[in-house]
Amino acid sequence: MISSAATSGAEKHSIALARRLQYQGHSVDLLSPEIPWVRDELEGTGVTVHQIDLRSGWGVPALIQLNRLAKERQYDLVHAHLSRAAYLSLLPTALQDIPLVCSVHVKTHYLVYRLASRKSNRVVAVSNYIQGLLEGSRVPAKHIDVVHNGTDFQDLQYAADNDVKSEFGLPHDSRLIGLVGRVAEEKGHLIAVNAMPAVLESHPDAHLLFVGRAEGDFAEYLRKRVESQELGSRVTFTGNRADVARMLDSMEFSILPSSAEACPLAVLESMARKRPVVGARIGGVDELVIHKETGLLAEQTPEDFSAGMNYLLDNEDDRLRMGSNALQMIHERFTFAQMMERMEAVYERAIKPD
Numbered sequence: 001m002i003s004s005a006a007t008s009g010a011e012k013h014s015i016a017l018a019r020r021l022q023y024q025g026h027s028v029d030l031l032s033p034e035i036p037w038v039r040d041e042l043e044g045t046g047v048t049v050h051q052i053d054l055r056s057g058w059g060v061p062a063l064i065q066l067n068r069l070a071k072e073r074q075y076d077l078v079h080a081h082l083s084r085a086a087y088l089s090l091l092p093t094a095l096q097d098i099p100l101v102c103s104v105h106v107k108t109h110y111l112v113y114r115l116a117s118r119k120s121n122r123v124v125a126v127s128n129y130i131q132g133l134l135e136g137s138r139v140p141a142k143h144i145d146v147v148h149n150g151t152d153f154q155d156l157q158y159a160a161d162n163d164v165k166s167e168f169g170l171p172h173d174s175r176l177i178g179l180v181g182r183v184a185e186e187k188g189h190l191i192a193v194n195a196m197p198a199v200l201e202s203h204p205d206a207h208l209l210f211v212g213r214a215e216g217d218f219a220e221y222l223r224k225r226v227e228s229q230e231l232g233s234r235v236t237f238t239g240n241r242a243d244v245a246r247m248l249d250s251m252e253f254s255i256l257p258s259s260a261e262a263c264p265l266a267v268l269e270s271m272a273r274k275r276p277v278v279g280a281r282i283g284g285v286d287e288l289v290i291h292k293e294t295g296l297l298a299e300q301t302p303e304d305f306s307a308g309m310n311y312l313l314d315n316e317d318d319r320l321r322m323g324s325n326a327l328q329m330i331h332e333r334f335t336f337a338q339m340m341e342r343m344e345a346v347y348e349r350a351i352k353p354d
Contacts, residue, residue, distance in 0.1 A: 001031040001066075002038075003054055003084035008182055009265040010105035013149060014081045015041050020340055022046045029073060031066070031085075059088055067092040077101060077347055086112045093121075099350035103147075104130050106262055107283065110137035117143040120353035122346050127263040127284030145346045148287070149263045150339030153272035154330055156245045164250035168236050174207040177309060178251040178275075180244060180266040181258075183214040183237070188257025188280065189222050194302035195257075195309060196231055203313045206234070211247045213240040248273040253295070253312050253319060257305055261285050268334050271295075271326035276319060278308035288334075292318075294326040 002014040015030070015038065022028040022045055032038045034051045042049055050069060054062045070078070070092045079101045080089040086102040090112070093100040102116050103124040110133070113123045117140045125131040125146050135141050165172055177199075181187045189210060199206050214222075214237050226235045241247055248254065254270040254277050261267075261283040268288065270277050277295035279285040289295040296311065298304040312319045 001078065001085040001089060002081045003033065003088070004082055005033045005035045006182065009149070009263075010081050010103075011038075012265060013103075013105070014079075016336070017079075017340075017343065018042065018047045019045050020336070024340070029069070029075070031069070054084060054088060059084075062088055063091060067095060070096045070098060077351055079103065079347075081105065083108050083112055086116060090115055101346060101350050104134065104262075106130075107133060107260055110134060110139055113137075113139045120350050122350045124343070124346060127287055129284035129287065130262045145342075145349070147339060147342045147346060148334060149265055149268060150334050150336040151265065151268040151272045151330065152336040153245045153248075153269045154327065154335070158243070158246045158249060164247060168209075168238070170207055170236070171205070173205055175203065175205050175313060176207050176209055176251045178209045178211055178247060178254045178270075179256065180211045180248070180254060180269065181256070181264075182212045183210060183219045183222060184216075185218045186259045187212075188255075188259065188300065190225065191257040191300060191302050191305055192255060193222065193225055193229065193231065193235065195306035196234060197229065198302070198306035199309050199313070200234060202310050206309075206313065208235045209238055209247065209251065210235065211238045211241055211244060244269060245273055248275055251275055253277065253309075253323075255305060255309065256280060256285065257298075257300055258282065258285075259300060263287065267295075268330065271334075272330045274323040274327045276312065276322035276326055278305060278312065288329075290325075290329075292322070294322055294329055296322075 002011055004011055018028045018030045029048045031050045033054050039049050052062055052065050075098050077099050078089050078093050080086040081103045089100055100116055100121045105126050123144050125134055126149055131146050134144055179192050248270055253275050256279045258280055263284050267277050277289050278298055279289040280300045281297045289297055291297045296308040298308045
């Protein structure tokens with residue numbers, strides 16, 4: 001069950017997880033808000049999708065429907081992603097005596113995870129950073145498992161003639177820097193825009209790609225800031241893409257100036273394409289971006305990010321070395337198959353406790 005309608009890491013993770021579990025022989029239902037893209041993503045996979053209104057009537061209608069589903073479908077386990085899904089799952093799983101697994105993808109309020117920590121229920125932290133926050137909020141350590149996110153991007157192949165620069169009408173000698181993620185204030189796009197003048201001063205061939213859904217007031221505000229700084233020819237909004245790996249292949253490296261991250265898929269995906277990352281020194285980013293080994297860590301300021309971006313543009317040997325290290329780290333610790341193995345072990349502990 002996923003309680004958010006966004007197109008961010010937690011939502012992508014839950015859908016990929018459902019798809020792979022079904023493929024591996026489990027029988028999977030996915031419950032989500034009433035959003036069409038979830039059905040589109042899972043069409044033809046065998047996953048049964050239930051879409052319900054999770055917010056109206058203080059959640060009471062949703063609780064009634066969830067309890068009915070739990071009783072009718074006789075689930076062996078419920079896996080809730082994000083806080084609202086966890087809250088809504090507490091009562092139906094208790095009434096039907098179904099083990100509950102709750103994944104914590106972001107820094108949040110932790111009362112629901114203390115309430116969920118009973119019997120054989122499990123709380124999954126997607127990073128050591130989140131594990132620390134949970135334990136600091138009095139969630140019992142014996143109920144917590146750490147399962148880092150994983151990616152299968154290292155297995156994807158694209159034809160060499162799929163030229164991203166041609167698609168967007170960019171000069172073939174331009175050097176692309178990418179920020180992958182929905183266009184939202186907390187993702188740090190404004191820091192990236194404000195860092196670009198200092199980057200362009202040293203590297204006039206640099207070009208910034210914003211890869212992700214751009215909707216709402218902030219996206220419009222950001223476009224105006226780009227124009228007001230005369231960066232319209234230096235920043236491209238690609239919109240939501242199904243070929244993010246191909247976008248990454250066209251880049252020199254990626255950046256992540258976010259204000260909050262736990263185990264960001266954008267970083268894992270970049271590393272899986274042999275691209276180092278300039279990442280903000282926040283949350284669980286430093287569990288993936290090892291400074292000067294798989295990328296660079298920077299303070300969340302335009303000045304620090306422009307310095308990191310300029311360094312990677314100036315130092316090709318170092319950039320390529322970090323990219324190779326990043327891919328090796330993915331193979332060793334963060335593949336999707338490794339994540340699936342660890343998650344199924346969590347399910348096993350919940351269903352058949354010692």
